[in-house]
Amino acid sequence: MLEGITGRSRRQRSRGCPRPSLAWTGAFISRTGKVGSLPCHACSRILARVNKTPRYDPTAIRELFDEMASTYGLVNLIASFGFAVRWRHQAIKQISAALRGGRRVVDLMSGMNELSHSISQYSDCSLRVTAIDFSPEMLRRARTNFPFPVKTHLEDIFTWGFAPGAADIVVSSFGLKTFDRNQQALLAERIATLLCPGGTFSLVEISVPPARLLRLFYLFYLNHVVPWIGRLFLGNPTNYRMLGIYTREFGNCCYFAECLRQQGLQVTEVSYFLGCATGVTGSKPDIRRTA
Numbered sequence: 001m002l003e004g005i006t007g008r009s010r011r012q013r014s015r016g017c018p019r020p021s022l023a024w025t026g027a028f029i030s031r032t033g034k035v036g037s038l039p040c041h042a043c044s045r046i047l048a049r050v051n052k053t054p055r056y057d058p059t060a061i062r063e064l065f066d067e068m069a070s071t072y073g074l075v076n077l078i079a080s081f082g083f084a085v086r087w088r089h090q091a092i093k094q095i096s097a098a099l100r101g102g103r104r105v106v107d108l109m110s111g112m113n114e115l116s117h118s119i120s121q122y123s124d125c126s127l128r129v130t131a132i133d134f135s136p137e138m139l140r141r142a143r144t145n146f147p148f149p150v151k152t153h154l155e156d157i158f159t160w161g162f163a164p165g166a167a168d169i170v171v172s173s174f175g176l177k178t179f180d181r182n183q184q185a186l187l188a189e190r191i192a193t194l195l196c197p198g199g200t201f202s203l204v205e206i207s208v209p210p211a212r213l214l215r216l217f218y219l220f221y222l223n224h225v226v227p228w229i230g231r232l233f234l235g236n237p238t239n240y241r242m243l244g245i246y247t248r249e250f251g252n253c254c255y256f257a258e259c260l261r262q263q264g265l266q267v268t269e270v271s272y273f274l275g276c277a278t279g280v281t282g283s284k285p286d287i288r289r290t291a
Contacts (some may be wrong), residue, residue, distance in 0.1 A: 058156060061178050062134050064239055065111075069137035071235035073112055078233075079226045079240075084206075087277045088118045088173050091204035094270065094281040096122040098169055098200045106167040106194060107131045108157050108187075108203075109175025113142040113150060119171070120146050130167075132157060157190060158183070165196035176205040177243075177250035188259035198286035201265070202279065207252040209275035218276060222247055253278040 065072070076084050092099075092115065099105075099122045107115050110131035119129065127148040133139050134156040144150045153160070170191050179187060191201060206222075209215050222244035227237035253269060257280045260267045270279040 058134065058158075064242060065135040066137040067236055068230075068239050069112075069135065069141055071230060071233045072138075073114070073141075075226070075230050075233055075235055075240065079229045083273060083276070084174070085114075085118075087204050087272050087279075088115055089121065090272060091115075091173060091202045091270075091279050091281070092118040092122060092171065094279070095169060095171075095200045095202045099123040099127060102126040102128070103168040104166065105129045105169045105171060106162075108170060108172040108191075109133055110142070110152070110172075111135070111138045111174070113144065113146075113152070115171055115173050116143070116146050116150050120148070123148060132160060158186060162194055164193050165199075167194045168196055168199050170195055170199070170201040170203075172203040174205055176203060176253065176256060177246040180249075181255060184256045185259045185262075188256065188263050188265075191260070192263035192265055192284065195265075195284040197284055200281070200283045201260075202281040203253070203256075204270075204272070204277055204279035205250065205253055206247050207250065207275055207278040208248060211274060214274060214276075219244070219248060253280050256280060 068075075099119060101124075103123075103126075105119065105127060107113070107129060110116075110133045113131050116129055116131070119127070125147050129146070129148060129150040131139075131142065131150055131152045132155050133142075133152070134154060136154055139152050139154055142152055144152065176184065176187075195201065209218055223241060226244065227240040230240035231237040252275065257267045257269045260280060260282065265282055265284055267280055267282040270281055271277075272279065
C-alpha cells in the first residue's frame with residue numbers, strides 16, 4: 001500500500017504538483033481518516049504520525065497560514081468577489097456604536113490586520129487595537145498605519161496571557177473554521193474572560209449555506225475553483241483546498257454561538273448573503289449596573 005502511494009506521489013511531483021508541508025499533511029490525514037485522500041505527497045514518516053496528530057494541530061495551522069501569507073490577501077479578495085471585505089465591514093458595523101471613546105479592541109486571529117481597516121470606517125483616533133495572531137508571516141505583512149494605534153502580538157489565543165476584563169471589544173474574522181468544537185468551547189471561555197463587563201464582541205466566518213443548490217455550488221467553488229485561483233497567483237492550491245475542508249467541517253456559527261451563551265454572554269446570530277458567511281455579535285452583561 002505504501003509503495004503504491006509513494007509511487008503515485010513521485011509521478012505527481014514530476015508533473016509539477018506542489019509538495020505540502022509535513023505538518024499540514026499529517027493534519028489532513030487525521031481529518032479525513034483516509035490515507036488515499038492525500039492530495040500529493042505521502043511517506044512512511046507521515047503515516048507513523050497519523051494517530052498522533054490532533055484534530056486541531058497548532059503547528060499545522062501556523063504553517064498553513066505562513067505558506068499562504070504571500071498570496072492570501074489577493075486570493076481572498078478575488079476568490080470571494082470582494083464579499084470577504086464586505087462581510088468584515090458588516091461584522092464591524094454590528095458594533096459600530098461601541099467603537100468610540102478610547103475603547104480597547106482585541107482582534108483575535110488578526111491575520112494581516114484586515115479588520116482594522118473595517119474598524120477605521122466607524123471609529124475615532126482614541127481607539128486602541130491589540131492584534132493577536134500566531135502566524136509570523138501573516139503578522140510580518142500586517143498593515144499598521146491606521147488612524148489609531150495597532151499593536152501586533154505573535155501569540156496563540158489559547159496560551160496568550162491576558163488580564164481578565166482587558167478588552168472593551170473583541171472581534172475576529174475568518175479564523176473560527178480552524179477550530180474543532182472543543183477549541184470553540186475553549187475560545188468562548190477565553191472571550192468571556194477577556195471582555196470587561198458591558199463589553200461587546202463580533203466575529204464572522206465563511207460558512208456553508210443552508211440552501212441545497214447554493215450549498216452544492218458553493219462547496220464545489222471552495223474545493224475546486226479557489227485552489228485553482230490560488231495556484232494562478234503562485235500559491236499552493238493544496239493549502240487553499242484545505243480551507244475548503246475546514247469550512248465544510250465548520251458548517252456555521254450556530255455551535256459557537258451556543259458556547260458563548262454557556263459562558264453567560266448575550267448572543268445574536270447573524271447570516272450574511274444567504275448563509276455563505278455567518279457571525280455572532282453580542283455583549284457581556286454588566287452585573288454592576290443591574291445590582
